[in-house]
Amino acid sequence: MTNILETKDLTVTFGGLNACDHVDLAVPTGKFVGLIGPNGAGKTTFIDAITGYVPTSAGKAVFDGADIGEMKPHERAQNGLVRTFQSLELFEDLSVRDNLLVAAYPTRWYTFISDMFHLTKRDEDIESRVDWALDIMGLNDVAESMPTDLPHGRRKLVGVARALAARPKLILLDEPAAGLDTAESQILGGHLREFLNHDMSVFLIDHDMGLVLSVCDYIYVLDFGKIIASGTPAEIRESPAVKAAYLGEQAGEIQAQEGERMRGQQQETGEDSD
Amino acid sequence: MSALLVALIAGIGAGALYAMLGTGIVVAFRGSGVINFGHGAVAGYTAYSFHELRVTGSLYLPWFDPIPEFGFLKTLKINNLPVRIDIFDVTDPISGKPNLALTVLVCLLMSAFLGLLMHFLVFRPLRNSPTLGKVIGSIGVFLYLSSMMAVHFGGQNRYDAGFSGFNSTAGAVENFLGLGRTIPRSNFYLFGAAIVMCVIVWALYRFSRFGISTRAADENEKGAALLGYSPQFLAGANWVLASITAGAAGILFLHKTQPAQIALFVVGGLGAALFGNLTSIPGATAGGLIIGMVASGGVEITNYDWWPEILPPSGVRNFVPLLAIILVLYLRGDKLPIRGSISIGRQPRAPKTNNVSIGVIAALGIALLLSNIFVSKWEAVLTTTLIAIIFMYSLTVLIGFLGQISLVQWSISGLAAYVMIRLMADGEKIRETDFVTNSGWGWPTVLAFVAAIVVAIIFGLLVGLPALRIRGVQLAVVTIAAVIAVENLLLRNPPLMGDGSVSVNPTPSPNWFGQYVGGFNPNTARTDYWKFSLFLIIIAGLVGVGVANLRRGQIGRRFLAIRANERAAAAAGINVARMKLLGFGISSAIAAIAGCMIAYKLPGLQTDQFEIFGGLALLAFAYLGGITTVWGAIVGGCLIAGGLLPEFLGVHFESIDTGLINAVGAIGLVVNAKVTNGEGVALLQTDLGKNTLAMLRRPPDDESSENLNDEEAKV
Numbered sequence: 001m002t003n004i005l006e007t008k009d010l011t012v013t014f015g016g017l018n019a020c021d022h023v024d025l026a027v028p029t030g031k032f033v034g035l036i037g038p039n040g041a042g043k044t045t046f047i048d049a050i051t052g053y054v055p056t057s058a059g060k061a062v063f064d065g066a067d068i069g070e071m072k073p074h075e076r077a078q079n080g081l082v083r084t085f086q087s088l089e090l091f092e093d094l095s096v097r098d099n100l101l102v103a104a105y106p107t108r109w110y111t112f113i114s115d116m117f118h119l120t121k122r123d124e125d126i127e128s129r130v131d132w133a134l135d136i137m138g139l140n141d142v143a144e145s146m147p148t149d150l151p152h153g154r155r156k157l158v159g160v161a162r163a164l165a166a167r168p169k170l171i172l173l174d175e176p177a178a179g180l181d182t183a184e185s186q187i188l189g190g191h192l193r194e195f196l197n198h199d200m201s202v203f204l205i206d207h208d209m210g211l212v213l214s215v216c217d218y219i220y221v222l223d224f225g226k227i228i229a230s231g232t233p234a235e236i237r238e239s240p241a242v243k244a245a246y247l248g249e250q251a252g253e254i255q256a257q258e259g260e261r262m263r264g265q266q267q268e269t270g271e272d273s274d
Numbered sequence: 275m276s277a278l279l280v281a282l283i284a285g286i287g288a289g290a291l292y293a294m295l296g297t298g299i300v301v302a303f304r305g306s307g308v309i310n311f312g313h314g315a316v317a318g319y320t321a322y323s324f325h326e327l328r329v330t331g332s333l334y335l336p337w338f339d340p341i342p343e344f345g346f347l348k349t350l351k352i353n354n355l356p357v358r359i360d361i362f363d364v365t366d367p368i369s370g371k372p373n374l375a376l377t378v379l380v381c382l383l384m385s386a387f388l389g390l391l392m393h394f395l396v397f398r399p400l401r402n403s404p405t406l407g408k409v410i411g412s413i414g415v416f417l418y419l420s421s422m423m424a425v426h427f428g429g430q431n432r433y434d435a436g437f438s439g440f441n442s443t444a445g446a447v448e449n450f451l452g453l454g455r456t457i458p459r460s461n462f463y464l465f466g467a468a469i470v471m472c473v474i475v476w477a478l479y480r481f482s483r484f485g486i487s488t489r490a491a492d493e494n495e496k497g498a499a500l501l502g503y504s505p506q507f508l509a510g511a512n513w514v515l516a517s518i519t520a521g522a523a524g525i526l527f528l529h530k531t532q533p534a535q536i537a538l539f540v541v542g543g544l545g546a547a548l549f550g551n552l553t554s555i556p557g558a559t560a561g562g563l564i565i566g567m568v569a570s571g572g573v574e575i576t577n578y579d580w581w582p583e584i585l586p587p588s589g590v591r592n593f594v595p596l597l598a599i600i601l602v603l604y605l606r607g608d609k610l611p612i613r614g615s616i617s618i619g620r621q622p623r624a625p626k627t628n629n630v631s632i633g634v635i636a637a638l639g640i641a642l643l644l645s646n647i648f649v650s651k652w653e654a655v656l657t658t659t660l661i662a663i664i665f666m667y668s669l670t671v672l673i674g675f676l677g678q679i680s681l682v683q684w685s686i687s688g689l690a691a692y693v694m695i696r697l698m699a700d701g702e703k704i705r706e707t708d709f710v711t712n713s714g715w716g717w718p719t720v721l722a723f724v725a726a727i728v729v730a731i732i733f734g735l736l737v738g739l740p741a742l743r744i745r746g747v748q749l750a751v752v753t754i755a756a757v758i759a760v761e762n763l764l765l766r767n768p769p770l771m772g773d774g775s776v777s778v779n780p781t782p783s784p785n786w787f788g789q790y791v792g793g794f795n796p797n798t799a800r801t802d803y804w805k806f807s808l809f810l811i812i813i814a815g816l817v818g819v820g821v822a823n824l825r826r827g828q829i830g831r832r833f834l835a836i837r838a839n840e841r842a843a844a845a846a847g848i849n850v851a852r853m854k855l856l857g858f859g860i861s862s863a864i865a866a867i868a869g870c871m872i873a874y875k876l877p878g879l880q881t882d883q884f885e886i887f888g889g890l891a892l893l894a895f896a897y898l899g900g901i902t903t904v905w906g907a908i909v910g911g912c913l914i915a916g917g918l919l920p921e922f923l924g925v926h927f928e929s930i931d932t933g934l935i936n937a938v939g940a941i942g943l944v945v946n947a948k949v950t951n952g953e954g955v956a957l958l959q960t961d962l963g964k965n966t967l968a969m970l971r972r973p974p975d976d977e978s979s980e981n982l983n984d985e986e987a988k989v
Contacts, residue, residue, distance in 0.1 A: 051845065077847035089842035091835040093624055102835045103846035105828050112856060115827030116820035148620075166847055 002065075004029045004170045004201045005050065005081070009059035012042070012049045012225075019045040021225035022059065027170060032193065032202045034212040036236075037222035038245070043205045044086055046222070047172050051083045052076050064169060078106075080169030084159045084176060090147040096158050097143040100130045100165040133164040136194065138187045153184040160188070170201045177208045189215065213237065221245070280455040281574030282567045287461035287530065289566020290468035291539050292595070294523035296546025296558035297475055298516040303552050304479075304492045305512020308397050308408050309747050311754060312415030314540030316392075316517050317524030319419045320385045321533040324525045325432040327377045331362035334426040336388055336419065338934060357426075378525060385521025386514045388419075393513040398506060399948045404621050405746040407947040409679050410897055414947075417890050418940035420537055424933035431532040460530060465563070467526055471519060472559035478515075479555065488512060492553070538886065541755045542566070545598040548751070551606070561598070569594035584770055589763030596755040603744050603752065622952040624674055624834055624902035627822040634815050637908070641811045653803045655921045657793065657875055660810040663911030665868035666896040667821045667904065672861035673893075674902035675830055677837030678741050678854065682753040684889025685760040686730050686737075686862050687869030691781075691879055692764075692771040694726035694870050698782040699772060705794070705877060708780040712772030719785045727866040734862025738855045745840075757886045765881045778878035793875035810871060817864055822904045824860070833857055891915070891936050894943045900954025909954065913939065 005027040012020040019042045027033045037043050048054040050061045052073040060069050063081050071079070082103075091099050104126045114120045134140050137157040147155050160176050177185050185208075192215045195202050206212050212219060213233045221229040221236065223245045229236065236242055295313055302310045319336060327333055339357050361380060362372035392415055400411045446456040479485035491498035491505050499505055524536055531539070542565050549561020572590040575581060641656070668683050699714030717725065740752050766776050774780055784792045791809040824830045832853050835843045840850050873879055882888075895913045900906020912918040915935040946954060 053841070072849075073844040074847050074849045077845055082847070083845055085842065085845070089839050089845070091838040091842065093621055093834045093838050094831060098831050099835075101828075102831045102843075102848070106847075107828055107832065111827070112824065112829045112860065115829045116823050118823040118826065120827050162846060 002029050003027060003062075004064055005203070006062045007050065007059060008062075010046070010049060010056055010061055011058040012045050012054055013057040018225045020049060020056075023222070023225070023227055025220055025227065025230075027201055027203050028218075030196060030201055031217045032196060032204070032215055034204045034206070034216035034219040035222055036206070036209065036212055036219060041222045042225040043222055044174055045225075047083055047174050047203075047205065050076075051081060051172065077166065080167065081172070082163045082166045082168035082170070083172040084163045084174055086174045086178065088147075088152070088155050088159065090155060090158055090162075092146070092148050095144050095146060096139055096150070096161075097130065097134065099147065099158055100133055100162050101126075103162045103166040104130050129167065130165050132198075133161040136164065136191050137161040138184075153180040156180060157184060157188065164195070164198075168200050170203060171195065173202065173204045173206075175206050176204070177206050177211055185211075276453040277455060277577075278571055278574050280453050280457060282571040284457045284461055285567035285570025286465040286563055287458065287566065288539075288542070288569065289563035290461075290464035291523060291527050291531070291536070291562070292542035292546045292565050293468040293559040293562025294471055294519060294526075295540055295543025296550065296562045297472060297555055298519040298523070299540075299543050299547040300550055300552060300555055300558045301475060301512050301519065302516035303547065304488055305516070306393075306397050306401070306509040308412060309544070309547075309552075309751060310392075310415065310516070311409070311412045311540060311544075311750070312392075312417075312419055313516070313520055313543060315416045315419035315423070315537040316385060316388050316520040317527070317539075318533045318535075318537040319388065319423055319524070320381050320521035321524035321528040321536055322423055322427040322432065323384055324377060324381045324528060325533070326427060327362065327380060328371055328374075331360055331372055333359045333361050333380060333384065334422075335359065336384075336391065336422055338422065338425055338937060381525055382518055382521050385517045385524075388521075389514040389517030390510065392517070393510040396944050397513070398509065400944070401506075401509075403947055403951065406621070406673065406677070406679055406901075407952060409747050409750045410893075410947050410952065411944055413681075413890050413893065414940040414943040416537070416540075417887070417894055417943070418937050420534075420887055421933040421937035421940065423534060423537070425931060425937065427533070431534075432528065464526060464530070467522075468559060468563070471522065472555055475515070475519065476555040484508075484511060538758060541592075541599075541758050542569075542595040544751050544755065545595040545602070548599055548602040565595055565598050568598075584767065585763070586767055589759070589767065592762040593759045596752070596759040599752055599755050600740060603740065603748055620951065621677065621837060622674075622902050622950075624825065626826050626830075627904050634819055637818075638811060638815055641807075641814075652921075653807055654793070654875075655916065655918060656807055657810055657871075659911050659914070659917040660807075660814045661868055661871045661875065662892060662895070662914045662917060663908055664810075664814050664817055664871065665865060665892055666899070666907035666910050667817050668861040668864035668868065669893060669896045669901065670821055670904060670907050671824065671833075671864065672857055673896075674906075675825060675833040675837065676854065676857035676861075677833075678738075678857060679746065679750040680737060680741075680753045680858070680861070681750055681886075681889060681893065682737055682756045682760065683734075683861060683865045684892060685757050685765075685884055686734055687865045687872065688765055688879075688881070688884025689733055689760065689869070690726040690730040690866030691869035691873040691884075692775060692779065693729045694722045695779055695781055695873055695879065696770075696772050697722040697725055700782075704780050704782055708878070710772075710774035710777065710780060712774055712779065714772065719782075723784075723870055726870055727863050730862045730866030730869070731859045734858045734865075735855055737862075738858030741854055741858065742851045754886070757889060761881060761885055765884060774878065775881065778880055780878045781873040781876060784874045791874060794877040806874065813867065813871070817867065818904050818908070821864075821907075825904075829853075829856070887936070891939060894936070894939045897952050898939060898942045898946050898954060900950075901952045903954070906954040 003026040007023055007025045010020055010023040010025075011018060023046060025035075035043055035046065045054060049056050050063070050068070052068075052071060056069065060067055062068070063076070064079065068076055068079070068081070091102060094102065105123070111120060134143055137160055139154065139157060139161055142150055142154065147158055150158070156176060156179055160173065163171050163173075177188055180188060189211055192202065192204070204212060204216065213236070216233055219231065219233055219236045220227055221239075221242050228245055229239045229241045231239065295317065299310060299313050302308060302313065323333060335357055337355065337357065339355050362377070396411045396415060397408070400407050403411070446458050447462075448456050479489065487498060487503045488508050490501070491503055491508050495505050498508075524533065527536055542562065545565050546558045546562030549564070550557030550559075569591045572594055573587045576585065576587040576590055641660075665684070665687060672678050672680055672683065696712060696714045697717045698719065699712035700716030701711055701713040703711050737753065737756060741749050744752070765771060768775055772779055783790060786809065789805055791806045793803070793806060832843070832848050835846065835848060836850055836853055843850055872883065892914065895910040896907055897910070898913060899908070899910025913920070915932040920935050946952060
């Protein structure tokens with residue numbers, strides 16, 4: 001089986017601190033891979049590194065068979081490596097549907113000319129893709145609204161829908177469930193596995209252990225920038241290293257509480273930054 | 275070599291002004307987080323006031339009388355707003371002039387008052403606005419004070435022998451340091467004054483309670499507020515301090531520079547402030563002195579034999595501040611502080627213009643109707659309006675859609691116009707009245723027009739390059755410096771632009787498809803002016819449709835995405851750099867079209883046409899109309915001085931001074947920034963507009979009147 005994404009010794013250094021320390025990780029094509037770890041473990045830094053938002057100091061990342069180390073963020077996105085953001089990073093001046101269309105349509109050098117004469121053709125294939133993304137995230141009723149008019153949780157779903165509309169080969173979800181209410185969380189959780197049926201692989205970061213353990217095929221655990229364990233959800237549940245580093249000794253009970261607490265925290269910080 | 279050394283040292287004179295202005299800009303920035311483009315205008319206005327006080331004993335307050343004294347208004351006998359106060363009696367037989375110290379004191383008090391006005395009327399109301407709103411606010415200050423200078427003092431040069439030591443004619447140091455050259459004595463006094471100002475302000479910040487709390491609020495506004503310091507009080511105090519330093523600089527330099535020019539020296543002051551990282555007073559002072567010295571040395575170098583003639587001395591002098599700004603921003607663009615204020619406002623909304631064709635057909639019909647009705651003067655008014663509209667489209671694309679605050683677009687219009695003239699000129703006299711003939715290539719009209727646009731696009735892309743690295747207010751700083759540099763380096767440049775470029779450059783007769791389309795036909799004595807009107811209507815229509823369609827299409831969506839969030843735009847696969855350059859290219863092409871049309875309209879071009887005030891006034895009215903929509907540009911074009919509305923009012927009431935129109939525009943600009951966030955006529959599509967409309971429709975009840983009060987309170 002081929003891997004859509006593979007990192008070798010990927011290292012990101014901030015000052016003297018290794019935020020990601022020789023991370024070896026692989027996402028097999030068509031699979032659902034999760035990355036978990038406590039706050040400050042370097043999960044978001046890892047996504048920033050492979051999408052080109054922070055420079056890597058060592059190691060390499062191979063996406064779809066090509067080394068992407070020298071690519072700019074937008075080139076990686078155009079190649080099918082599409083991310084979402086933990087904080088809301090929407091285009092506030094565009095309607096929800098336009099947010100998706102921006103990501104969905106490619107442009108050519110002459111697009112501005114055909115735009116000026118209003119000749120740019122509507123691509124039914126792309127439009128239906130956008131409709132599907134809106135539909136799967138339950139955003140049909142607010143497609144023409146402005147993102148700022150939506151509650152926080154639904155805005156996060158717009159971010160996920162925008163990434164879906166871009167036809168990713170691999171979608172990187174950075175804490176998509178943080179700040180969602182129960183109903184929204186269910187919409188998301190219920191559809192995550194469906195993504196795999198649309199020619200994409202999924203890479204998920206989340207604090208919600210329940211979510212990660214229930215949807216992922218394979219899970220990596222990150223702590224202080226290092227991969228400390230990896231395996232199937234069942235293996236991760238039983239791994240003593242993970243229990244020690246992340247879940248504490250009495251994993252069974254704390255696990256659920258931990259997830260809840262962190263989600264609550266996330267919700268607060270999410271609204272602060274709003 | 276000794277000449278160069280002496281020139282470098284002599285540069286401390288101009289450098290002292292940069293240093294003083296830079297100090298004030300830093301003070302204002304630390305207090306409020308605003309980079310004040312109008313800082314030099316404060317200095318200029320105070321300089322004028324000082325001279326006026328010395329000569330006539332009257333003080334002109336920084337506003338104008340809103341109630342004109344004519345017609346039925348005169349009979350109403352309303353007490354007008356006092357504008358002139360006679361403070362000193364200059365008929366005093368002994369000295370003939372008011373007391374110097376007292377005059378200085380009055381002037382500094384007035385500049386302090388200007389600082390308070392700026393704080394309470396402009397920057398405090400705009401404290402929650404987005405960057406664009408704040409930049410526009412400080413441009414409003416610049417434009418308003420410049421207009422007031424023109425209205426009250428006529429904008430002429432003033433000479434005053436006030437302080438003997440600072441007067442440039444007060445004697446020179448002969449054989450300076452044995453180098454065999456002379457340096458004006460005043461340069462050293464000015465240098466000393468700059469150092470004294472730097473030390474005083476630095477000590478005030480370092481040791482006083484006020485200074486320490488300002489530094490605290492600068493670093494963490496929220497924290498300072500929690501500790502009981504009112505950030506807004508501190509901001510106001512810093513505005514007063516900044517304005518006093520500006521006033522002092524203006525008074526000192528009155529004897530060296532014309533007051534109207536002092537307003538433009540703000541560019542060097544901005545460079546100095548950036549040198550000081552926008553936080554360090556000694557850094558800003560040193561930066562200002564360095565810029566002054568390098569500029570002076572650069573001018574000296576132009577005397578050398580090997581220096582190419584196409585780089586004139588004044589161009590070199592004005593290019594140095596731009597170079598300094600670009601260097602500083604390039605070297606530490608990412609590390610410059612963006613002062614963290616408590617909140618940053620939302621960008622103005624940019625609604626799509628749907629049903630473009632219906633609107634265009636209606637507008638074309640109206641314009642055609644007007645062009646048939648209008649005769650003589652009104653034809654000129656209509657064409658002025660249309661050209662302004664075309665130009666404002668370029669701002670709609672670049673500032674409205676893409677969010678790049680470029681102040682240099684008007685200079686690009688000028689560049690295109692001058693290039694076109696040079697390409698079309700063939701060394702022959704075009705009209706009997708021309709004083710100058712330009713040699714050139716004698717290209718046909720259409721070819722020269724296209725070539726001018728290409729040159730403008732290339733230049734626009736060059737301006738866009740810094741925008742890939744810096745954004746927001748920093749880009750505005752670079753581009754305002756570029757305006758001065760372009761004017762002196764490229765436009766006033768006889769080897770490049772023809773002999774007329776320093777006086778009046780005669781424009782060749784445009785000939786499109788065998789038809790003469792221009793304002794002044796030497797052969798037919800303007801009887802076919804309607805062709806020019808029609809030509810402009812068609813061009814304005816086409817460009818307007820193009821811009822509206824751009825907003826509806828993919829590129830418009832991408833521009834708005836970049837304006838909202840560059841990080842997320844890159845994540846959505848948008849090549850941000852390429853899109854920005856595309857925006858600069860499109861905008862520059864539109865600006866170039868407007869520039870060429872001005873050349874068609876006038877018998878000759880003067881560089882003044884494309885100087886900074888003209889460009890800022892156009893930006894002001896574009897913003898007033900609505901910076902984010904095509905309709906905003908159309909409304910803005912009708913509002914400019916010489917446009918439809920002021921001329922209409924002028925005919926029906928009394929002709930209105932250009933300065934007053936610009937002053938009203940500047941006030942409107944600030945009000946618009948506060949009330950509609952720059953959406954202007956697009957207001958009708960916003961919540962405020964909808965609420966107001968809904969309120970007007972339904973009979974007033976308790977709830978709606980409460981809303982109204984709320985809105986008034988906010989305003």
